[in-house]
Amino acid sequence: MSRLGPLFDTLRAENRRAVIPYLVAGDPDEALTVPLMHSLVEAGADIIEVGVPFSDPMSEGPTIQKGHERALEGGTSLLSTLALVKQFRETNIETPLVLMGYANPLERKGYAAVADACAEAGIDGLITVDLPPEEVAAMNAELQRQNIDNIFLISPTTSDDRVATITAQASGFIYYVALKGVTGAGHLDTDAVEAHLATIRQHTSLPVAVGFGIKDADTAATVAGCADAVVVGSALVDLVANDLSSGGSHTSAISGAHSLISSIRNGVNLATSN
């Protein structure tokens, strides 16, 4: 059973917003991933989005592309990502985990087998960038069989009619892509985000997470003013990569990630405290 619905019910009751950090599984090696995930939870993450490395990550900007490349060099795959998730679940059974990735690794293993493996590992939701509503039905049927949420993306170019169609099939939460572009792009227009979220909320009572373009406590706080959750991806991937490439250890990278997510947590809390 997905942990996402109950989590958002609790957060809503407490008027809190979720912080969702994103990392690429196995970036730059698998030994870092699980300790990093635990540290993110300790720093205030409510949900973790786990990127599944793919050779052709078409929606990622340079920062996350490099994360995928590093993880692939270390041999991380969909199955080893799920093994890391299982390891995380040995000591954390509460925090919802969402896999984010691309269709081909799922196609290769078969949708039914993927849904079974995700359920067994303790995954709560799946975001597949290149499975839009027109193509996701078969995967979604398998996920529903295992009570895993398929997280639908809505973007600034999604028409009103499409928003209605998408929200009708959605569960867990809606992921609103805040800008036209790839991950890590820098032109977030928070007024436009607010307007689009208002439109989405006319069609659904599901929580709405906002991602793409959130870099720090300030942007996170602004977005948390209208969203139920904020996703922080490139800023975190970048920070960890920079720390390690300038000679840092796993410990220092984890501590840097902890500070970033703590500060975002505080920013988000401040935005909703008044």
Add this chain to the structure above:
Amino acid sequence: MTIDINPDLYAQVPDEHGRFGIYGGKFVAETLMSALAELESLYNDLKDDPVFLREFDLDLAHYVGRPSPLYEAERWSDMIGGGRIYLKREDLNHTGAHKVNNTIGQALLAKYMGKKRVIAETGAGQHGVASATVAARLGLECHVFMGEEDVRRQALNVYRMKLLGAEVIPVTSGSKTLKDAMNEALRDWVTNVDNTFYIIGTVAGPHPYPMLVRDFQSVIGREARAQSLAMTGKLPDALVACVGGGSNAIGLFHPFLSDNEVAMYGVEAGGKGVETGEHAAPLSAGIPGVLHGNRTYLMQDENGQIMHTHSVSAGLDYPGVGPEHAWLKDIGRVNYVDATDTEALAAFHRVTRVEGIMPALETAHALAYAEKLAAEMTPDQHIIVNLSGRGDKDILTVAEIDGIDLGTR
């Protein structure tokens, strides 16, 4: 081989979802879905519109120089001593390859949509040049994404694009070839979707691209069919074309698909030999999956990661293939075979010396297979080979392989 397939089948694909059987579709990020819907709706309105078709035909006649000739390669056929080989001379088109048929069509669509900026991916550079050419003619801003490795091996085409006013962006991610150029073009499109038209160069990508590129390229097969009847009094016994993404092949094959008596051969890049794993032959050795917006045969590992490909020709160096080819393979209408780097280079030299026609290295793969096929046929039979492009762009590559220093590096 006898083909027994309902001739009405081919008009039914793609279906309304952009599917060719289980292949094709629209596997892209949500941000692009509205742009694809807009393109699909515009194209459905225009594809049978006499004004649009007339504009397209006039451009093909007066700017591209169509119809391209069908030429009997007499000396080469005599040397082989079997079936007669006819070459469909797409190398004589403006810009030197079949690619321009499609860029003329897509540039018209961009014009109808009011887009002022076009982007393209390119491997060998032929599609990049053809895109830069139509952009120059229509006064559009043009950005061409090209893998860094291809920028190196196709330096002449890079300079041609720059002369035409296009910006060439070297792509340094992944394998630095065509697939990575396509990733980068998709990333650009998602960012600039409001003002940008993406001119995809082959019959791949999300629906409606495989359909509209096929339709624009089908002029090749329509002409060849009429020319064959006029010159020989009958349809060809076989068609041969090289297949990377597969646009020149589908262009030649499509108007003949319902003619069950015409055998068809799509020739993939066998690289160092399909058995070595170093090739670009997904139809011969790949498995179905999803990449670049469509489901098709892909070269991928057991984890679904796309594999690096190898071919002497940049234009065939792609791990996927158009979804209609995947379907035509499965239903058994087209035979997909391969030619190795070595075979292609030998055919390049042979046709250059015997016919005075220097083919592109991509095309040389089709010629290499045609030679084998013709040898098994009789002189009353004939083959049409799509001579998809001219080989000037490959001179440096061929010289390098032959160990000749032209003093250019």
